[in-house]
Amino acid sequence: MTPFAKLNSPSELDALKRKAISAISGCATRVLVCGGTGCMASGSPKVLEALQSALEKHSVPVRADIMNEEDEAAISIGYSGCPGYCQVGPIVRILPADYFYTHVKPEDAEEIVTQTVLGGQPVQRLLFNDGSESYATRDDLPFYKDQVNVVLADCGVVEPGDIRDYISRDGYRALAEALYGLTPEAVVAEVTESGLRGRGGAGFSTGRKWGFTQVVKSDKKYVVCNADEGDPGAFMDESIMEGNPHALLEGMAIAGYAIGADEGYIYVRAEYPLAIERLRTAISQAEQAGLLGDRILGGPFSFHIRIKEGAGAFVCGEETALISSIEGQRGMPRPKPPFPANSGLWGKPTVVNNVETFANVSKIILNGAEWFRSFGIESSPGTKVFALTGDVVNTGLIEVPMGTTVGDVVFKIGGGIRTGKAFKAVQIGGPSGACLTEEHLDLPLDYDSLRSVGAMVGSGGLVVMDESTCMVEIARFFMSFTQKESCGKCVLCREGTRRMLDILTRIVSGRGKVEDIDLLEELALTVRDGSLCGLGKSAPNPVISTLKHFRDEYLAHIVDGVCPAGECDAFKTYSIIEEKCRGCGLCAKKCPADAISGEIKKPYVINADLCIKCGACADACKFEAVTLG
Amino acid sequence: MAQSAVLTDSGPKAGRNFSRVQEIIKDYGATESALIPILQKVQDEYRYLPEEILTFVATALDIPPATVYGVATFYAQFSLEPKGKHIIKCCDGTACHVRKNQTIINAIEQRLNLSDGRQTTDDHRFTFEIVSCIGACALAPAVVIDGRVYGQTTPERIVAAIDEIEEADKAEAAQ
Numbered sequence: 065m066t067p068f069a070k071l072n073s074p075s076e077l078d079a080l081k082r083k084a085i086s087a088i089s090g091c092a093t094r095v096l097v098c099g100g101t102g103c104m105a106s107g108s109p110k111v112l113e114a115l116q117s118a119l120e121k122h123s124v125p126v127r128a129d130i131m132n133e134e135d136e137a138a139i140s141i142g143y144s145g146c147p148g149y150c151q152v153g154p155i156v157r158i159l160p161a162d163y164f165y166t167h168v169k170p171e172d173a174e175e176i177v178t179q180t181v182l183g184g185q186p187v188q189r190l191l192f193n194d195g196s197e198s199y200a201t202r203d204d205l206p207f208y209k210d211q212v213n214v215v216l217a218d219c220g221v222v223e224p225g226d227i228r229d230y231i232s233r234d235g236y237r238a239l240a241e242a243l244y245g246l247t248p249e250a251v252v253a254e255v256t257e258s259g260l261r262g263r264g265g266a267g268f269s270t271g272r273k274w275g276f277t278q279v280v281k282s283d284k285k286y287v288v289c290n291a292d293e294g295d296p297g298a299f300m301d302e303s304i305m306e307g308n309p310h311a312l313l314e315g316m317a318i319a320g321y322a323i324g325a326d327e328g329y330i331y332v333r334a335e336y337p338l339a340i341e342r343l344r345t346a347i348s349q350a351e352q353a354g355l356l357g358d359r360i361l362g363g364p365f366s367f368h369i370r371i372k373e374g375a376g377a378f379v380c381g382e383e384t385a386l387i388s389s390i391e392g393q394r395g396m397p398r399p400k401p402p403f404p405a406n407s408g409l410w411g412k413p414t415v416v417n418n419v420e421t422f423a424n425v426s427k428i429i430l431n432g433a434e435w436f437r438s439f440g441i442e443s444s445p446g447t448k449v450f451a452l453t454g455d456v457v458n459t460g461l462i463e464v465p466m467g468t469t470v471g472d473v474v475f476k477i478g479g480g481i482r483t484g485k486a487f488k489a490v491q492i493g494g495p496s497g498a499c500l501t502e503e504h505l506d507l508p509l510d511y512d513s514l515r516s517v518g519a520m521v522g523s524g525g526l527v528v529m530d531e532s533t534c535m536v537e538i539a540r541f542f543m544s545f546t547q548k549e550s551c552g553k554c555v556l557c558r559e560g561t562r563r564m565l566d567i568l569t570r571i572v573s574g575r576g577k578v579e580d581i582d583l584l585e586e587l588a589l590t591v592r593d594g595s596l597c598g599l600g601k602s603a604p605n606p607v608i609s610t611l612k613h614f615r616d617e618y619l620a621h622i623v624d625g626v627c628p629a630g631e632c633d634a635f636k637t638y639s640i641i642e643e644k645c646r647g648c649g650l651c652a653k654k655c656p657a658d659a660i661s662g663e664i665k666k667p668y669v670i671n672a673d674l675c676i677k678c679g680a681c682a683d684a685c686k687f688e689a690v691t692l693g
Numbered sequence: 694m695a696q697s698a699v700l701t702d703s704g705p706k707a708g709r710n711f712s713r714v715q716e717i718i719k720d721y722g723a724t725e726s727a728l729i730p731i732l733q734k735v736q737d738e739y740r741y742l743p744e745e746i747l748t749f750v751a752t753a754l755d756i757p758p759a760t761v762y763g764v765a766t767f768y769a770q771f772s773l774e775p776k777g778k779h780i781i782k783c784c785d786g787t788a789c790h791v792r793k794n795q796t797i798i799n800a801i802e803q804r805l806n807l808s809d810g811r812q813t814t815d816d817h818r819f820t821f822e823i824v825s826c827i828g829a830c831a832l833a834p835a836v837v838i839d840g841r842v843y844g845q846t847t848p849e850r851i852v853a854a855i856d857e858i859e860e861a862d863k864a865e866a867a868q
């Protein structure tokens with residue numbers, strides 16, 4: 065791609081937008097192959113290649129550069145970001161008809177080219193089919209029907225590798241309007257008025273945070289984007305960075321203008337190589353186009369953005385730890401105050417916001433606070449992106465108005481439980497979060513409603529679990545995560561999480577004692593109150609909430625010696641399936657406990673009282689006759 | 694071949710030649726705030742952080758070796774032990790965990806003969822790490838082998854992928 069010419073005024077940006085729109089509309093067909101992490105893993109690079117060769121084979125002229133209007137070719141092909149429904153990937157979308165092809169394989173390329181690109185008809189068998197009917201376009205799909213896309217609106221239709229595509233969709237117009245039409249104070253006022261609350265977890269008012277930083281006098285200020293996305297099981301920030309990186313850059317630049325900063329950092333976790341690559345490309349294109357860097361759009365405002373890669377520490381998602389990490393130190397939280405607004409990066413006033421928070425900003429500036437407030441509820445306006453995973457039929461990224469109920473997300477958008485078993489719980493907010501159960505299905509998902517039942521929005525991870533998930537084991541799983549990730553600064557967090565983990569491990573291994581429950585509850589309070597940062601303060605949450613809603617399950621492990629969900633290995637027993645056993649006797653020979661007896665050529669049996677659960681019999685049997693259950 | 698140069702460099706005598714490290718430090722600038730990116734780049738090149746290099750970096754950036762060592766041990770990404778030629782990462786984030794990834798973890802450990810928390814095979818061919826979320830949660834359970842993501846995967850598929858890599862390595866060695 066040739067370098068972009070520097071834009072020197074808002075009217076030049078407008079001109080480029082018109083040119084881009086006209087170039088795109090000159091393209092009769094746009095083929096977009098999903099280039100998100102999920103679809104890339106499912107094989108979308110091979111699909112793109114196959115489509116390209118099929119187009120070549122049929123001598124269909126393809127535009128090398130979609131924005132080149134001179135090019136007679138009326139077909140373009142490229143990577144989009146993730147439209148959210150990764151589970152049915154690789155996804156191919158054909159614009160402008162918006163046919164939404166799922167599970168596309170390289171072998172399907174020929175038919176897509178002949179039937180859709182050349183023939184204008186959808187390939188029926190590639191359309192999403194839920195078993196009873198098939199759906200032609202994205203908006204028809206049951207997965208999308210109840211979603212409302214603000215932040216993700218462009219994710220999956222815009223080519224992240226071409227800034228002009230973003231510009232054609234009003235990209236950077238909010239920045240131009242802010243720089244040329246609004247004072248920094250007016251930007252802060254608009255964002256405050258919109259009611260936008262931080263999407264990184266705590267839900268603090270973004271406008272107020274900017275306001276605090278704006279009023280501090282300093283020769284240097286910083287804007288920092290928290291893209292550490294530490295919650296395991298959440299990937300919305302990743303998708304925004306991969307699919308629409310300019311939305312983040314634009315939001316940061318507007319924040320820079322509002323608070324008076326000329327430099328920004330994006331702290332991205334190292335596990336997101338594709339997001340980092342897309343951000344680098346986006347920054348470089350924005351700099352060439354004069355939308356970042358010195359004298360943006362020919363005006364007096366300059367803003368530079370740099371990327372810092374994280375190095376694998378969950379605690380670095382905490383803002384003060386993140387700042388230490390950017391400075392090159394160990395990422396350990398510091399006490400607040402001072403808040404970053406007064407003393408942040410290198411001691412300078414700093415605004416720290418989450419990726420999704422920044423991605424909302426340009427929409428608010430363009431459409432106004434009032435418009436933003438038309439989504440969601442009074443105390444939590446706007447939408448929220450959630451990563452819906454676990455035992456639901458539809459997994460992926462979803463965006464819904466704040467206040468949508470848990471039940472609607474799980475059963476309408478998620479399509480219910482995929483295993484056919486009963487719904488048990490949703491874990492929200494990851495290792496710092498809590499579980500919601502049947503009784504919460506009507507609970508609205510928003511900051512305050514969740515807080516009222518002891519849960520939190522957190523980052524937006526929603527993990528759905530069916531009845532085969534053991535809640536004690538889940539509590540143990542989260543505790544082992546937080547225990548490993550504790551930075552060790554506070555004794556109560558470091559030692560307390562270790563002790564809680566020991567107790568939980570004991571219970572799931574069948575060695576729990578009745579006193580353990582009281583002990584867990586006591587430790588939970590001690591750790592919560594004696595920890596410096598959110599990691600320690602919220603580490604006990606999964607234990608507290610599972611103890612509240614699933615105390616019976618703890619007791620069953622401890623008192624009755626059973627795992628009601630049937631998940632914990634310690635409570636399983638080995639047995640021989642009569643029909644499968646050929647009576648070879650091998651297992652009996654291998655058993656170190658002499659627990660197996662029988663006669664050659666007749667089914668053998670295991671004496672559960674003698675069995676030490678070593679598993680040797682299962683390994684030895686060639687007929688898969690030994691089961692653990 | 695660039696690859697084999699890296700391989701010999703990462704042997705026990707690694708770090709004798711600091712010219713590459715010097716280049717990296719020059720690229721990022723000899724300041725404390727560049728420490729993490731410098732260590733990341735060094736690890737990219739050597740597949741781990743040899744001790745002599747940590748000392749060298751400390752001197753070059755004019756900060757105490759203990760500080761450099763402290764940073765290197767704080768972050769999970771850094772390894773002070775040599776890693777294998779191929780890196781296998783199994784996700785143990787929540788989404789993968791509830792989709793019962795334990796069978797995959799067991800299968801990999803068994804296939805590579807790793808037990809008692811050992812991560813790297815004796816022949817330094819494979820390193821196996823358990824990580825928290827690689828961002829492919831909708832395709833849980835997920836595994837990454839040498840940067841390639843395997844989604845909605847099974848123990849059988851991962852073991853087959855390891856077999857393939859081993860075959861390819863053997864074929865390469867035979868040439």
Ligand SMILES: Cc1cc2nc3c(=O)[nH]c(=O)nc-3n(C[C@H](O)[C@H](O)[C@H](O)COP(=O)(O)O)c2cc1C
Binds near residue numbers: 261381383597598599
């Ligand atoms: C242990 C811990 C981990 C955190 N991880 C993240 C994270 O991965 N991403 C994020 O945006 N915020 C995270 N936060 C919250 C940040 O400290 C901070 O509140 C947030 O980045 C502010 O941005 P917002 O106001 O836009 O939400 C974490 C907090 C704690 C205590």
Ligand code: SF4
Binds near residue numbers: 379396
């Ligand atoms: S609460 Fe835990 S993670 Fe947070 S500073 Fe203290 S020890 Fe570190």
Ligand code: SF4
Binds near residue numbers: 644647649650
């Ligand atoms: S090894 Fe298998 S087939 Fe043979 S006796 Fe035991 S259970 Fe039966």
Ligand code: SF4
Binds near residue numbers: 638654660675680
């Ligand atoms: S699990 Fe071990 S002890 Fe139990 S029956 Fe099998 S071989 Fe014997």
Ligand code: FES
Binds near residue numbers: 098100104145149150
């Ligand atoms: S990665 Fe393709 S739909 Fe999410």
Ligand code: FES
Binds near residue numbers: 785828835
């Ligand atoms: S939880 Fe495994 S990829 Fe996110």
